Amino acid sequence: GPSGGPFSRHGIGRGRLPFSVVSGEDLAAFERIVPGRVITDPEVLEASNVDWLRMVRGSSVLLLRPRTTEEVSHILRHCHERNLAVNPQGGNTGMVGGSVPVFDEVILSTALMNQVISFHDMSDGPVCPCGCGAPSEAQASVQTLPAQRPQWPQWVLADGMVLNCLSTLRKDNTGYDLKQLFIGSEGTLGVITAVSILCPPKPRAVSVAFLGSLCWKMLGEIVSFLVCSLLWGNQSRLWGQSPFYVLIETSGSRAGHDAEKLNDFLEQVLSSGLVTDGTVATDHLKVKALWALRERISEALSRDGYVYKYDLSLPTERLYDLVTDLRVRLGPRAKHVVGYGHLGDGNLHLNVTSEAFSPSVLGTLEPYVYEWTAEQRGSVSAEHGLGFKKRGVLGYSKPPEALRLMQQLKALLDPKGILNPYKTLPAQA
Amino acid sequence: GPSGGPFSRHGIGRGRLPFSVVSGEDLAAFERIVPGRVITDPEVLEASNVDWLRMVRGSSVLLLRPRTTEEVSHILRHCHERNLAVNPQGGNTGMVGGSVPVFDEVILSTALMNQVISFHDMSDGPVCPCGCGAPSEAQASVQTLPAQRPQWPQWVLADGMVLNCLSTLRKDNTGYDLKQLFIGSEGTLGVITAVSILCPPKPRAVSVAFLGSLCWKMLGEIVSFLVCSLLWGNQSRLWGQSPFYVLIETSGSRAGHDAEKLNDFLEQVLSSGLVTDGTVATDHLKVKALWALRERISEALSRDGYVYKYDLSLPTERLYDLVTDLRVRLGPRAKHVVGYGHLGDGNLHLNVTSEAFSPSVLGTLEPYVYEWTAEQRGSVSAEHGLGFKKRGVLGYSKPPEALRLMQQLKALLDPKGILNPYKTLPAQA
Structure with missing residues (x-):
């Protein structure tokens, strides 16, 4: 709770x-x-x-x-x-x-701040302010497209100074790439107030395959999306008895071509025994239903009890080792040790559940998980940032010189430290 | 000369x-x-x-x-x-x-510093030091692949401090994205000594189409590579009489699929009258020969006399207007006013040639070209950076607040100003 x-x-x-x-x-x-x-x-x-x-x-x-x-x-x-x-x-x-x-x-x-300021049809993407997550028009229009990295943001510094580098140019090599300092700085260096995002055209054909497998490692060499280890029971009739499931989405401009490539791939993995069962969807609603299996994992976990969450980047070949290792270390103190994530990116979402919060479980997990990750030269936060909860573990993924430079940048841009204090960077000694 | x-x-x-x-x-x-x-x-x-x-x-x-x-x-x-x-x-x-x-x-x-340090076959790319442009193994291996943005560099600060954030992780969200400050800083903030680059697999099928057209604007809506205006005579029998040529490269995993898509596209542009002549190549040597037509433009220009070079980002619909405008303004003082570039990116390589260097031609071109670009909210350096020659024009593409912040970052990272002085940032008043 x-x-x-x-x-x-x-x-x-x-x-x-x-x-x-x-x-x-x-x-x-x-x-x-x-x-x-x-x-x-x-x-x-x-x-x-x-x-x-x-x-x-x-x-x-x-x-x-x-x-x-x-x-x-x-x-x-x-x-x-x-x-x-x-x-x-x-x-x-x-x-x-x-x-x-x-x-x-x-x-x-x-x-x-949730309006689309402008939308260019061709080479440019929408320019929209940052009411991120708000159920707004901006969100809706961006969510229908495979949004990419922001091209340009507009932001406000700690003292109120506005930096307007907003444009819809694809290429610009004039001076230092300031926006990159602010993207991902979690509100500690400035407040981003608008972004320009390049969106490729929505693909005309989308197929999703959901495949059960006995062996995630070999699949890792050929597919690029995510693998789920399902330990909290079947959510729907779609889930079978395999220890691993892989969700693969293909998108392209011509359904026939994509189907041909996907079918060749499926034949190959089925005949090699890599995949034991599965289903393929091209229909919009069935595609959505398959994705819901992934999107509701967090919710399912939170119903299992207290959740210890980690979001790690690891070498792909070691991706699942930490999950099996922790099952042994934690024994019956953990209800479930669940690993899923983005196989092609080497990104493991590691989740451990226990009946209630337990200092003993936490003590077994930390700093062990971070040390294990650092030994693999992995990242202790692949997607989620550091925020308040993970600010203390930055040093497991970045050298002391980098931390010092980050502190100097923070001091330069926000000398009074008023922007999102207690976040991202470790407390100074 | x-x-x-x-x-x-x-x-x-x-x-x-x-x-x-x-x-x-x-x-x-x-x-x-x-x-x-x-x-x-x-x-x-x-x-x-x-x-x-x-x-x-x-x-x-x-x-x-x-x-x-x-x-x-x-x-x-x-x-x-x-x-x-x-x-x-x-x-x-x-x-x-x-x-x-x-x-x-x-x-x-x-x-x-031209060796490949390591090469990972799957999700990772080569890690190689920065003997950029040296005819080395590292270069050769990278050039055969469609190299993407550096994932991670290692660099040395002005005082000799090494920042080693080298890793081959695809995802990492721990702290500020320091590498981005150094990429594109033209050696003024630090010396990058190694980079990790993500390279997607080399495409199995490549096709190149080289098409003559009367109207670059309409083509701009459907193609994404580059348009050349050829005014210094035919370089080879491949060049015909069209005022514009477009080079399109497709790459994919299956030649048949790609050919089908390209042929459909060609039928469409030929029947609409957009394209008047052209050739398509899939053979490696013919592909190379077509690319040479683009790659040798700079050389051809330098043989025409003194070359005034600009590398601009502009809204795609205005991409060629500056070329025709300058032909009128310069009249016979210019031998040629040539515009080519990356149509899909809105990137114009503008080149003006005259018999010898002429202060009068330069005075007509500058600051006019920069003012024209700034009015379109374009970039005065799309690809080439600012270096020594363009350092004074940064203010046409970035607001004074951004310039001030860049100067502050330079002072923080290189307090004595020893790294590549006289470059990138305007001389301080």
């Missing part, structure tokens, strides 16, 4: 940094900047104070909902002057507690 | 910065670091003092040829302590004078 986690129970082990506390004058100033969008109602604030996994909970008394980059700039300028800490929040869908306040940081939500 | 350019003739309009001058003691120290690879012979130095376009010429008296990251680190530590300016040089194939010294900077060549 939500109250059983190591974070809500034990706090961060050190106190709130000496930021200012929101005053009546601050509230009046914010009301002038974002009239009617200064939220202090505790019931409304509740959803923004807790992450969706319900494991990290802050105690902010103020939620601001700007609609424009200019409003974000004015808010940050005020916070910077007043030394108020700020928690930038998008869709609050993070996995590492990076999107919620830790103490009483002012929550700056981009949920209302 | 080489002596006619505005750069070798007029210098940079301001003097050499107050760096130290290489002493006998420095030479002895370098001889200890890279024994036998300390070059002071003026004849050998000549090739490293001049860029391959023969337009920018430095007067360095010292070329160092390290083989390892450790040697690079020791060299930089010494230069940093002694306040010696350094010009990192790879293959010296740059277009903007970024790869050669401006005054007497020590040339640090990575030409000998």
Whole structure:
């Protein structure tokens, strides 16, 4: 349950940094900047104070909902002057507690910045602000397309300065690639207020194969999507008795060509004994149903008890070894040790469940999982970032010189440290 | 000719910065670091003092040829302590004078760092040091594959500190993405000594179509490679009488499928009148011959006289307007105004030739070309970087706040400014 986690129970082990506390004058100033969008109602604030996994909970008394980059700039300028800490929040869908306040940081939500600013049909993608995760038009249009890396963002620095490098150019080699510093910095270096995303045309033909296999390793050499180890029982009639399942999606411009290639592949893996059973879908609804099997894994896990979550990059040939290793180490203390992920990318989502939070299970898992990953020169956070929960483990994947440089960049861009404090970088000694 | 350019003739309009001058003691120290690879012979130095376009010429008296990251680190530590300016040089194939010294900077060549460190067959790419452009094994292996963005580099900071974030992981979200600051910084923030590159498997089937067209604009909506306007006469019997030519390459795993798609496309553009003549090749040698038509454009231009070169990103629908505009503005003062480039990317390589270097032609071109590009919110350097020749025009594509942040990053990472001075960023007022 939500109250059983190591974070809500034990706090961060050190106190709130000496930021200012929101005053009546601050509230009046914010009301002038974002009239009617200064939220202090505790019931409304509740959803923004807790992450969706319900494991990290802050105690902010103020939620601001700007609609424009200019409003974000004015808010940050005020916070910077007043030394108020700020928690930038998008869709609050993070996995590492990076999107919620830790103490009483002012929550700056981009949920209302959810319009598509422009959409170019040809070489360019949509330019849209960052109400990430909000059920908005921007999201909807992007979700229907295989979105790629942002081409350009617009962002606001800690002191309110706006950096507008927004354009829809595909190629630009003028000066340092500043945007890259901000992408993935989890709101600790600036607040991204708009992005331009290049979207290839939606593929005309999509096929999904869902295959059971006895041996994930050999499949790893030929397929590139994800492998699930299913230990919490069959979710639907589609799941059979194989120890491993692989979901493969192909997309292209001509259904006939794609079907031919996929059928050749299936014949090959079936005749070699790699695949023991499976199903193929091209129909939109059946495709969606197969993907739901993957998308609901998190939900299934959270119903199993307390979940210890890790998101690792590992050499593909060692991807599953940690799962089998941990089953032995944890024994009956773990309900399930589940590994799934993106096989082609060497990305393992490792999940361990126990009846309730257990310091003994945690002690067995950490730092063991991180040390094991570091030995393989893997990454202790493949997709999820570091946020609040994983900030202390950055050193397992990056050398001390890199950490020092990151701290210097943080100090340069946010000298007062008001942006998303207690996140991403380890607490300084 | 080489002596006619505005750069070798007029210098940079301001003097050499107050760096130290290489002493006998420095030479002895370098001889200890890279024994036998300390070059002071003026004849050998000549090739490293001049860029391959023969337009920018430095007067360095010292070329160092390290083989390892450790040697690079020791060299930089010494230069940093002694306040010696350094010009990192790879293959010296740059277009903007970024790869050669401006005054007497020590040339640090990575030409000998040309081995493939490792090569992973499956999800990973080759890890190789940075003897870029050297006719080495590393180059050969990378050139046979469609190389993509570097996954990870290893680099050395101005003071000799090594940052080793080298790994072959596809996914890593731990901390700030430091490598991105260094990629494209043209040796002004650090010296990249090794990179890991992800290479998808070499496609089994390649087809190239070379098509003549009356109308580049409509083609732009369906093809994605490059359009050439050929104004300096036919290079071979392959070239016909069309005002525009388009080169299209398709690659895939099955020749039959690709041929079918390409033929459908050709039927469509021929029947619509978009394409008037052309040829298609799948044979390796014919494919190479068609590509040579593009690859030899620069050489053909340089034989036409003095070449004013621009490398712009523009909205695709305006891509060619600047070419026709400049033909009118320049009249008979220009021998040719040639535009070619990457249509799908909105990237125009604009080349103007005149009998010899002419301040009047240059005055008509600049700042006009940059202002025209800035009005379209384009980039004044799509691919080539800024180097020495274009450092002054960064402000046409980036706002003052971005320039200030770049200067701050340079000051943080290279406080003495010894790395590739006079490059990339505008001279500070």
